[in-house]
Amino acid sequence: MSLSLYDASIPTFLHSLRALKAILEKAVAHAEARKFDPNVFVSMRLYPDMLPFARQIQIASDSAKGAAARLSGTEPPKFEDNETTMADLIARVTKTIDYLEGFKPEQFAGDDNRVITIKTPRINLNFTAVNFVRHWALANFFFHTTTAYALLRHGGVEIGKQDYLGPVPQV
Amino acid sequence: MSLSLYDASIPTFLHSLRALKAILEKAVAHAEARKFDPNVFVSMRLYPDMLPFARQIQIASDSAKGAAARLSGTEPPKFEDNETTMADLIARVTKTIDYLEGFKPEQFAGDDNRVITIKTPRINLNFTAVNFVRHWALANFFFHTTTAYALLRHGGVEIGKQDYLGPVPQV
Numbered sequence: 289m290s291l292s293l294y295d296a297s298i299p300t301f302l303h304s305l306r307a308l309k310a311i312l313e314k315a316v317a318h319a320e321a322r323k324f325d326p327n328v329f330v331s332m333r334l335y336p337d338m339l340p341f342a343r344q345i346q347i348a349s350d351s352a353k354g355a356a357a358r359l360s361g362t363e364p365p366k367f368e369d370n371e372t373t374m375a376d377l378i379a380r381v382t383k384t385i386d387y388l389e390g391f392k393p394e395q396f397a398g399d400d401n402r403v404i405t406i407k408t409p410r411i412n413l414n415f416t417a418v419n420f421v422r423h424w425a426l427a428n429f430f431f432h433t434t435t436a437y438a439l440l441r442h443g444g445v446e447i448g449k450q451d452y453l454g455p456v457p458q459v
Numbered sequence: 460m461s462l463s464l465y466d467a468s469i470p471t472f473l474h475s476l477r478a479l480k481a482i483l484e485k486a487v488a489h490a491e492a493r494k495f496d497p498n499v500f501v502s503m504r505l506y507p508d509m510l511p512f513a514r515q516i517q518i519a520s521d522s523a524k525g526a527a528a529r530l531s532g533t534e535p536p537k538f539e540d541n542e543t544t545m546a547d548l549i550a551r552v553t554k555t556i557d558y559l560e561g562f563k564p565e566q567f568a569g570d571d572n573r574v575i576t577i578k579t580p581r582i583n584l585n586f587t588a589v590n591f592v593r594h595w596a597l598a599n600f601f602f603h604t605t606t607a608y609a610l611l612r613h614g615g616v617e618i619g620k621q622d623y624l625g626p627v628p629q630v
Contacts, residue, residue: 290461290462290463290464291461291462291463291464291467291592291593292461293461293462295461295593296462296467297592298591299594300593300594300597300598303593303594304598334505334612334613335615337615339600352572371570380563400461400462403630404570409558413627413629414629414630415627415628415629416539416628416630418462418466419627419628421462422466422467422470422471422474423470423471423625425629426601427624428607428620428624429469429599430598430601430602431605431620431623431624432599433606434601434602434606434609435606436611437541437602438505438605438606438609441505441506441509442506442613444506449599449602452598452602453594453595453598453599454594455532456584456585456586456588456594456595457587457594458585458586459525459586
């Protein structure tokens with residue numbers, strides 16, 4: 289038995305993005321209860337030369353939508369990276385969820401070893417589809433969702449790992 | 460085409476643990492170059508009630524070895540969680556890599572929907588094997604490796620996402 293490339297990627301992105309959305313909503317509620325502006329979280333960083341909170345959310349979104357597009361051989365929608373408020377970031381996550389929900393498993397069919405290319409400013413990276421999913425797409429996605437979580441936790445928001453893991457379906 | 464449960468878990472753990480080991484070695488070199496004790500990292504936290512650095516490494520290790528044991532129907536080795544130095548933590552990661560390298564794909568064969576049970580102090584969690592891998596084992600594993608990375612980054616160690624991603628095999 290086995291997982292298709294769809295099974296190994298899209299349900300993970302969707303599950304974690306829904307958990308991330310709930311975490312962002314908790315951060316807003318936390319700020320409102322303490323009467324400070326929730327949007328101070330948007331520019332928080334763990335170190336001066338690290339990317340701020342908003343970029344963590346944007347790149348998590350891009351990791352997921354870019355992976356879905358590349359694995360299905362389609363063009364991803366362009367999101368403008370112009371979010372400046374928590375409400376904007378929640379909308380960005382929602383938009384990403386909506387996009388991913390539109391895919392069907394059969395769109396990901398094909399050779400597991402087909403080549404997926406990522407163009408970077410300096411070089412092109414060429415992965416097999418399997419290595420792209422497990423060592424690039426998922427690793428990048430979880431890196432940014434976890435860093436976003438860590439920033440909110442560092443900022444005093446009362447969340448725990450259960451919020452990050454979300455409600456995993458039980459048998 | 461598709462990934463087996465082995466393909467979807469063990470190569471990811473191994474790849475990321477090797478990257479994590481290199482990151483820990485960079486943190487030690489960083490401290491030594493600046494003539495401070497590298498072991499100050501061991502107890503660092505991002506917030507007072509978050510788990511310290513050592514626990515992030517221990518739980519990343521446990522997530523990987525626990526998943527391998529559960530999916531193969533074997534008993535995981537007991538690691539004592541007695542690491543107090545960076546050298547100890549590097550040895551813990553190495554020990555986890557050695558353990559995971561001992562598995563063969565055929566040990567993970569079986570129904571993707573077989574039930575994997577996690578006993579917690581309060582309740583038992585029952586997942587299908589597929590949901591266990593993607594929503595529990597990988598999510599937990601990346602959560603703790605990324606939090607460890609974030610702690611070192613917050614502590615001034617000069618590492619970047621490329622260190623976390625490691626050298627992904629190219630076609």
